[in-house]
Structures are given as structure tokens and as C-alpha cells.
Amino acid sequence: MNAERWGALTPEQVSGWITFDRERADWTYREGDRTMAARQTEGVAGLWNKLGRHRAALLADEVGTGKTLQALGVMALLWKANPDACVLVLAPNRDICRHWEREYAKFVRTHYKQSDDIVRRMRDGEPVKVAKLAWSLADLAQAVEAQTHRFFITTIYSLSGLMRDAHDEGVDKLEGAAVAAAGIHRRLKAALGGRGFDLLVVDEAHYFRNSRGRSQRAHAASKFFGPPGNRLGERALLITATPSHASMDDVAAILGYVAEVGQDKPEALLKKYALRRLRRMKGRDGSYDKYGYRHERAVAADLAHDPAAELFFALYQKLLVSKEVQDGRRFLYGYLEGFESFKVQAPEVEQETEEDVAKPDFQGARDTEILTRLALMHESLGGLPAHPKYDALVNACVPVDVFDAGVDIHEHKHLVFVRRIPSVREIVARVNAAYDRQMGRRIVQALAPDDARGLLRRWEASYWSREVFNRHFGGHGEADEETLLEGNDAAVEEHADADANVHSKVADLFVVKKTGSQRSTDASNFSLRLRKPESLFTLLLEPASDYKSGTYGYHYRKQSGGRLRDEYASAAMEARGTGERRGGVVADEKLDFVKPMPTLWGLMYCQLAAADRERVDRLAGEPVKAESFGRYLKNGFLFASPVIVELYCWYAELRKRGETGDAQQRYLAFLDFLDARLKDSMALAYFRAALQTFDAVWENVSGEDRQGWHKLTGLSSPAFYASGAVKDRQRLILGFNSPFYPNVLAATSVLQEGVNLHLQCRKVHHYGIAWTPGDNEQRVGRVDRLFGKVNALLERDGRAELAIQYPYLARSFDEEQLASFVREKHLVEERMDACRQLPVSAEIDLRRASDAWRSYLRTPREDMVASNLVDPYPFNPKEEGPDGVYMPHLADGYADDS
Numbered sequence: 001m002n003a004e005r006w007g008a009l010t011p012e013q014v015s016g017w018i019t020f021d022r023e024r025a026d027w028t029y030r031e032g033d034r035t036m037a038a039r040q041t042e043g044v045a046g047l048w049n050k051l052g053r054h055r056a057a058l059l060a061d062e063v064g065t066g067k068t069l070q071a072l073g074v075m076a077l078l079w080k081a082n083p084d085a086c087v088l089v090l091a092p093n094r095d096i097c098r099h100w101e102r103e104y105a106k107f108v109r110t111h112y113k114q115s116d117d118i119v120r121r122m123r124d125g126e127p128v129k130v131a132k133l134a135w136s137l138a139d140l141a142q143a144v145e146a147q148t149h150r151f152f153i154t155t156i157y158s159l160s161g162l163m164r165d166a167h168d169e170g171v172d173k174l175e176g177a178a179v180a181a182a183g184i185h186r187r188l189k190a191a192l193g194g195r196g197f198d199l200l201v202v203d204e205a206h207y208f209r210n211s212r213g214r215s216q217r218a219h220a221a222s223k224f225f226g227p228p229g230n231r232l233g234e235r236a237l238l239i240t241a242t243p244s245h246a247s248m249d250d251v252a253a254i255l256g257y258v259a260e261v262g263q264d265k266p267e268a269l270l271k272k273y274a275l276r277r278l279r280r281m282k283g284r285d286g287s288y289d290k291y292g293y294r295h296e297r298a299v300a301a302d303l304a305h306d307p308a309a310e311l312f313f314a315l316y317q318k319l320l321v322s323k324e325v326q327d328g329r330r331f332l333y334g335y336l337e338g339f340e341s342f343k344v345q346a347p348e349v350e351q352e353t354e355e356d357v358a359k360p361d362f363q364g365a366r367d368t369e370i371l372t373r374l375a376l377m378h379e380s381l382g383g384l385p386a387h388p389k390y391d392a393l394v395n396a397c398v399p400v401d402v403f404d405a406g407v408d409i410h411e412h413k414h415l416v417f418v419r420r421i422p423s424v425r426e427i428v429a430r431v432n433a434a435y436d437r438q439m440g441r442r443i444v445q446a447l448a449p450d451d452a453r454g455l456l457r458r459w460e461a462s463y464w465s466r467e468v469f470n471r472h473f474g475g476h477g478e479a480d481e482e483t484l485l486e487g488n489d490a491a492v493e494e495h496a497d498a499d500a501n502v503h504s505k506v507a508d509l510f511v512v513k514k515t516g517s518q519r520s521t522d523a524s525n526f527s528l529r530l531r532k533p534e535s536l537f538t539l540l541l542e543p544a545s546d547y548k549s550g551t552y553g554y555h556y557r558k559q560s561g562g563r564l565r566d567e568y569a570s571a572a573m574e575a576r577g578t579g580e581r582r583g584g585v586v587a588d589e590k591l592d593f594v595k596p597m598p599t600l601w602g603l604m605y606c607q608l609a610a611a612d613r614e615r616v617d618r619l620a621g622e623p624v625k626a627e628s629f630g631r632y633l634k635n636g637f638l639f640a641s642p643v644i645v646e647l648y649c650w651y652a653e654l655r656k657r658g659e660t661g662d663a664q665q666r667y668l669a670f671l672d673f674l675d676a677r678l679k680d681s682m683a684l685a686y687f688r689a690a691l692q693t694f695d696a697v698w699e700n701v702s703g704e705d706r707q708g709w710h711k712l713t714g715l716s717s718p719a720f721y722a723s724g725a726v727k728d729r730q731r732l733i734l735g736f737n738s739p740f741y742p743n744v745l746a747a748t749s750v751l752q753e754g755v756n757l758h759l760q761c762r763k764v765h766h767y768g769i770a771w772t773p774g775d776n777e778q779r780v781g782r783v784d785r786l787f788g789k790v791n792a793l794l795e796r797d798g799r800a801e802l803a804i805q806y807p808y809l810a811r812s813f814d815e816e817q818l819a820s821f822v823r824e825k826h827l828v829e830e831r832m833d834a835c836r837q838l839p840v841s842a843e844i845d846l847r848r849a850s851d852a853w854r855s856y857l858r859t860p861r862e863d864m865v866a867s868n869l870v871d872p873y874p875f876n877p878k879e880e881g882p883d884g885v886y887m888p889h890l891a892d893g894y895a896d897d898s
Contacts, residue, residue, distance in 0.1 A: 006052035008881030042875035044073035063781025085198035096754035181220035200233025209250040244837030245774035283794030296857040301388035409689035413761035419768030424721035429502040431719035446649035464505035533569035543630035544602035547620035551596035635712040640740035689739035719744035758788025819853035826856035
């Protein structure tokens with residue numbers, strides 16, 4: 001498609017093919033509409049027109065405004081106009097690349113209006129263009145040369161890995177990276193007929209702000225994107241919420257890779273190329289901007305009551321000042337590393353795909369040597385001093401009562417950002433230990449109420465060991481447990497990222513080990529009973545027979561291995577009409593239950609309020625989705641929530657009553673026991689939370705995840721961490737966006753950008769201060785997004801609070817650095833919103849700190865409703881195509897006449 005045929009679009013035309021209202025497939029744009037759907041539609045039109053006129057555009061809308069959706073809208077219309085158009089997306093890392101792949105498929109299914117076999121297939125509503133993921137530039141070139149795809153996605157990191165195998169001394173890696181990138185550029189251009197990609201999309205474009213830096217990425221990028229007259233993309237769309245990330249010079253730097261910026265000032269470049277609109281969330285009483293509901297708090301951790309800790313930090317500061325004076329260096333953010341760094345640990349090796357993408361997190365800094373010396377000295381005197389900053393964070397992240405069903409489930413979700421890599425493990429270990437203390441107490445009270453205090457003390461002293469648990473509670477089993485343990489425990493998914501040193505020890509009791517003398521526990525046997533098809537108790541977590549409150553009337557008996565076994569799961573699926581009877585090896589017998597068998601689902605349905613019952617009723621009308629929800633709920637209950645502890649404790653309490661009878665009698669007795677306790681149960685609270693958010697979670701996962709929700713089986717701890725060494729971060733994102741575990745997600749910068757963590761969470765903790773105000777905004781933007789928990793509360797109540805916490809050590813250097821950062825951030829935020837950023841530094845200027853620094857923390861406005869926001873670089877309805885040509889017939893498509 002050449003410039004003369006690109007033309008221009010109006011928002012009205014865009015809404016003829018695309019709806020940005022998720023609830024209304026027939027939505028159309030009306031002038032004067034100020035909803036986000038209208039603004040996103042204007043964004044697509046504005047970007048299209050800038051691309052047509054200037055060959056480049058910069059989408060700089062505020063964090064959480066749907067920039068990816070707008071870019072996908074441009075891509076879809078490009079393919080509508082030119083089905084052979086070739087598009088390349090560059091995103092920071094593999095997780096975000098996969099996010100683009102999923103978002104494009106979801107966009108075509110839910111936002112693109114026509115099944116035209118050009119963008120969306122008629123037979124199934126899926127995209128016609130299938131994304132080809134490439135993890136290196138060589139793989140990208142090979143994929144383009146194959147001529148089998150028109151949509152490619154690769155990582156920004158691929159520009160940093162061109163000289164990964166060059167180890168010879170004297171090799172100029174920067175020059176080598178530039179030469180290699182130039183070669184890839186030539187291959188791609190040749191494969192694309194000399195014209196390059198029809199559209200190049202660069203996500204998180206501020207990664208290219210250091211265009212003159214001494215990095216492989218900077219040197220390779222200039223050659224990869226190509227010089228004026230020989231660009232890799234005929235047109236280029238850059239995306240970043242922080243185009244002036246650290247200074248206004250960033251604007252020219254990132255645009256310079258794809259456009260001729262000359263000597264133009266940043267303001268002129270933004271006016272020419274950029275759209276930047278500030279976010280407005282739709283709520284009950286109108287629209288809301290971020291300063292209406294953000295609530296920043298400084299959380300002080302005091303040393304006053306711990307003389308040993310106070311002495312430690314006093315010595316630390318004295319030695320740190322001496323070192324800084326000696327080295328002639330200024331202070332940098334991020335000192336005061338946690339004591340976990342002094343334990344004997346192998347340094348964490350960052351995952352290769354994240355290397356050199358963002359400013360790295362670190363294992364240590366110049367204060368590491370000082371802290372190590374002091375720590376060794378204190379250990380010789382009886383152990384490390386307390387670290388009250390960790391304690392303050394754990395207290396903020398762990399509920400007073402894990403089993404208090406009166407607290408909304410989403411209130412348990414906390415996103416924690418750190419700067420020092422070892423801190424993520426320490427935070428997670430401490431949070432899980434705090435949860436273990438409460439879950440362990442609940443279990444002991446159920447199993448041994450007469451000696452709860454003594455047994456709890458001995459068990460906790462063993463760090464919740466399986467051996468001690470089995471010694472004191474191993475005799476509570478039932479006769480059929482040997483049968484239950486036969487065969488493999490295939491329901492539990494193993495994960496390479498498992499870190500037994502920090503995970504929950506109490507949750508681990510519910511897992512059957514592959515080997516060892518302690519492979520099973522009374523708790524794991526109970527868990528098996530709820531998922532083995534040979535156990536009647538497997539019906540407990542099955543959907544109701546009609547997905548509402550229906551019961552089951554029969555099961556099968558089959559001959560297997562010379563024995564007759566009862567089989568319940570397949571009979572239940574058959575009764576729901578979603579599965580075929582599995583049958584036995586030799587003979588099957590259909591047996592009626594003595595009484596109809598209810599399920600926990602059915603009992604909970606009867607407890608629901610009208611709105612939640614309607615949600616279940618809608619699910620009942622979609623059996624495939626209802627079955628998926630059933631597996632989602634079952635795995636969440638069994639593996640990723642305190643519900644399994646609650647159910648086990650209730651079963652133990654019932655068992656202590658000495659209930660007798662066959663399996664059917666015991667099962668019905670347990671259901672009666674549950675029914676009397678459901679009203680204030682965690683089971684019902686999680687059921688409601690899962691119902692209320694399932695549609696959003698369902699939309700954001702792959703078809704494979706929808707089938708079995710197996711990722712939840714590996715999320716058995718209340719807290720997890722995400723760093724470069726954690727390869728499967730998608731399961732953490734899935735769990736965090738669900739009501740289930742993890743409740744606390746501690747992350748380095750690998751989750752700072754490009755991921756959505758907003759569906760359940762409204763609390764962000766900056767344990768380690770961000771490098772710049774731009775980084776801080778990116779962090780908060782993981783949660784502060786459209787259609788997230790804050791947005792839902794604003795729609796329901798007209799009020800909400802996004803809690804942003806900064807824990808710090810009072811009366812220490814830690815407080816001084818936080819005070820300096822908070823003041824600096826407040827002063828630049830509004831300028832950053834308007835893209836008028838002044839240069840900022842990662843250095844701490846203590847001369848600018850003051851006792852009044854807390855006054856710079858943001859607090860919600862009383863009325864919360866948005867003030868008269870002015871968009872810095874709004875949509876211009878008068879902007880035309882390259883020759884003032886509009887495109888009223890885009891829906892008919894046209895051929896590429898190049």
C-alpha cells in the first residue's frame with residue numbers, strides 16, 4: 001500500500017468495523033462521546049492518519065488506556081485494506097510477545113465486527129493472520145523468508161543477543177552487533193521485495209531512548225531499523241506511556257529510529273507524530289482520573305524498640321557515608337539491602353530473554369560489602385538483628401485472619417516491587433511463613449483441640465515438617481486410603497520454577513510426594529479423596545448436575561485388576577451431558593445411590609444473592625464454559641487457596657464425632673456438616689469472587705488454559721516471586737488475576753511493564769524505590785488500568801482507593817532517600833503527564849529533602865470525579881491523509897498496486 005492509497009479515516013468509519021465497547025458488538029462512534037471506547041476509536045483514526053501523512057506515529061496515551069487495543073485496530077484495518085500487508089511487532093520480552101499474540105486473537109474475536117475471511121475467519125471467528133513468534137533476529141529473518149506468515153512478533157532483547165556467542169578477547173561486540181543487525185536488515189528487506197514491512201510496531205518504545213548508549217541494543221537498533229530512505233518499515237508505530245521517560249530528549253531519541261527528526265524540538269515532534277490522552281475511568285457518578293483515587297502512604301518501620309537493630313543501622317550509615325566520601329560518589333537509590341543477601345546462596349542468573357532490556361535489578365551494590373561485614377559481626381554475637389522494614393511489609397500483606405470470609409477476597413492481593421533480586425525470595429518466604437502460622441493453627445485446633453497450644457508450638461518449631469505432622473496426626477486415616485494412594489497423582493502439575501525453600505510448608509502437606517517415607521499425610525489423603533474418581537468424595541467439587549443445585553443419582557462399578565471398583569467422576573460427567581461413560585475393562589454395572597448426592601456447588605448456589613445466581617444461570621446456558629468454570633473452581637479450591645485447609649479442618653472435626661456408615665452415609669453427613677457452615681465460609685467467598693471475575697479471566701487466557709486450568713495446580717503458596725530466573729511467569733499472572741493464589745506477588749522489574757495485573761488487585765508496595773518517576777508510573781500502571789478492580793469499585797460504589805505504599809526505615813538514610821524521591825516524583829508527575837519532562841536522575845540529592853516530604857504524597861480527592869483534564873496531544877479530527885484523501889470504501893478493500 002503506497003502513500004497515495006493510504007488515505008485517511010474518521011472515527012465513524014473505524015467504528016463501522018471495530019467496536020471498543022466490550023458489552024455492545026453493535027456500538028458505533030458518536031461525536032462528543034467522551035467514553036474510553038470513543039477515545040480508543042479516535043485513537044485508531046488518529047494513528048492511521050498520522051501514519052498516512054508522516055509514515056510514523058507515536059501512541060503515548062497514559063498507562064492503562066488500551067494502547068495495545070488501538071495498535072491492534074490499526075493492524076486489523078491495514079489487513080482489511082491490504083490482505084497481503086506484512087506486520088512486525090517488537091515487544092520487550094517473551095511474555096509480552098505472547099501477550100500480543102493472545103490480545104490479537106481476542107481482539108479479532110470480540111472487537112472486530114465482520115467475519116470476512118480477511119481479518120476474521122467465517123467458520124470460527126478466529127484471526128485469519130496467525131502470529132509467528134521468533135526469539136532471535138536470525139529466526140525472524142528465516143520466518144519472513146519462508147513467506148508463510150504476514151504477522152511476526154519478536155523481542156527487543158533479540159537486538160542485544162547478536163554477539164552472545166562471541167567470547168574472543170579483542171572482539172568489538174558493539175561493532176559486531178551493528179554489522180550483524182545490518183545483515184538481518186538486508187535479509188528482511190530482500191525477503192519483502194525491497195520495501196520492508198508495511199507496518200512496524202514497537203511496544204514500550206522508551207527502551208530505545210538511549211540511542212547513543214554503549215550497549216549492543218543501541219548499536220544494533222540503528223542498523224536494524226535502517227537509515228532514512230532505507231527504513232525497515234514503510235510505516236512505524238511506536239508505543240509508550242512514558243515518551244519523556246527521563247527527559248524530553250527521549251522523544252527525539254526514540255522517534256529518530258523511524259523518522260527524520262532533524263533539529264525539531266521535542267514539543268514539535270510530539271505535536272506532529274504523537275497522540276497522548278490521559279485516562280478517564282468510567283464510574284457510577286461520572287469519569288475519574290488517577291489523582292482522584294490514588295492514595296500514597298509512607299509506612300514507617302521503627303528501630304526504636306530494638307537496640308541491636310538500631311546499632312546495626314547506625315554503624316551502617318556511618319560506614320556508608322565514609323565510603324561515599326572516599327570514593328567521591330553520590331548516593332544512589334536502592335541501598336539498605338535485606339539480610340537475606342548474607343545467607344549462602346548461589347547468585348540468581350537472570351533469564352537470558354530479559355538481559356539488557358531494562359536497567360537491571362541487582363544482587364548487590366556498593367553497600368553490600370559493608371552490610372556483609374556488619375552482619376558477620378552480629379552473627380558472631382548471636383544472630384542477625386531484626387529488619388523492621390520487612391516486618392512492616394509482611395504485616396501490610398498478610399490478613400489478620402486468613403479465614404475471615406467477611407473480608408473481600410480481592411483485599412488479599414498485593415503487588416510488591418523490589419530492586420534487589422534476593423529480596424523477592426526473602427519477602428515471599430516471610431509472607432508464606434506468616435500464612436503458615438495461621439493455617440497451622442487452624443489445622444491443630446481441628447485435629448487436637450485439647451492440646452492445640454503445645455502441639456502448635458512443637459510443630460512450628462519444626463518449620464511445619466511433614467514428619468512431625470505425621471507423628472502427631474498420622475493416625476486419623478480411614479480404611480480406604482491405601483486404595484486411594486494406588487496409581488499416580490496425575491492431577492498435580494510440576495513446575496521447573498518450584499522453590500521449596502520459600503514456599504508454604506503447610507500447603508505442601510496436601511501434596512503426595514513421589515518418593516520418601518513421608519510421601520503422604522492425612523492432609524494429602526484428604527486431598528486425594530476429593531479428586532480420585534474411585535472416591536465418592538470426588539463429587540464434592542464437581543459442578544451441580546444442572547450447574548445450579550442439581551444432585552446425582554447413580555455411579556458405575558467396574559472391574560479393574562481383578563477387583564471391583566466404584567467410579568464416580570465419569571458418571572457425573574455423563575449425567576451433565578458433557579462426557580461419555582468410561583466403562584470398565586471387563587464389566588460395568590450402573591448403581592443408584594441410596595439418596596440423591598448433592599455437591600458443594602449446589603449448596604453454595606442456594607446461598608448466593610440474586611446477582612450471583614444470575615451469573616450461574618448464564619453459565620448453565622453455556623455448558624462448555626460452565627465445565628471450564630468447574631475445573632477452574634476445583635483446581636483453585638484444591639491447590640491455590642485456603643479453601644482446602646478449611647475443608648480439611650471441617651472433615652477432621654466431623655471425623656472426631658465418630659461418624660460411621662458406608663461411603664454414601666459419610667459423604668451425606670459431611671454435606672450436612674458443610675451446609676451449616678457455608679454462610680461464613682471461605683469456600684463461598686471464593687465461589688462468589690470466582691463467579692464475579694470469571695468472564696474477564698476467561699477472555700485473557702488461551703484455549704488450553706480454559707480446558708483444564710492446570711496452571712493453578714502449581715500455585716499452592718499464598719506468595720510467589722517473579723524475577724528473570726522465573727521462566728513461567730504466565731502462570732503467576734494468571735493466578736494473580738484470579739481470586740486464587742498468589743495473594744502476594746513480589747517482582748523485580750521483569751513485571752514492571754507490559755503485563756496486566758489489575759483484575760483483582762488494588763494495592764502496590766514499593767519495597768525498593770523505582771529508578772525514575774517514569775519507572776514508578778509503569779509499576780503502578782500494572783494495577784491502575786481500565787476494567788480492573790479499581791474501575792469495578794468506582795462503577796459499583798462511586799468510590800475506590802488505589803493503595804500505593806512506600807515502606808521505609810524511620811530516622812535513617814532509607815527515609816532520606818524516600819523523602820527525596822517522593823518530592824521529586826510529585827514535582828515531575830504533572831509535567832510527565834503533559835510530556836514536558838525535566839531531566840531526572842537516579843542520584844539522591846539530600847539537599848532537596850525536607851521534613852515536610854509526606855505532604856507530597858498523593859491522597860484521594862473528596863469527590864473523586866475527574867477534574868477538567870486537558871489531553872496534551874489530542875486527536876485532531878481535521879488531520880487528513882497524505883493528499884487530503886479520505887477512504888470511505890475501506891470496507892471493500894483494495895489491491896496493493898506497488
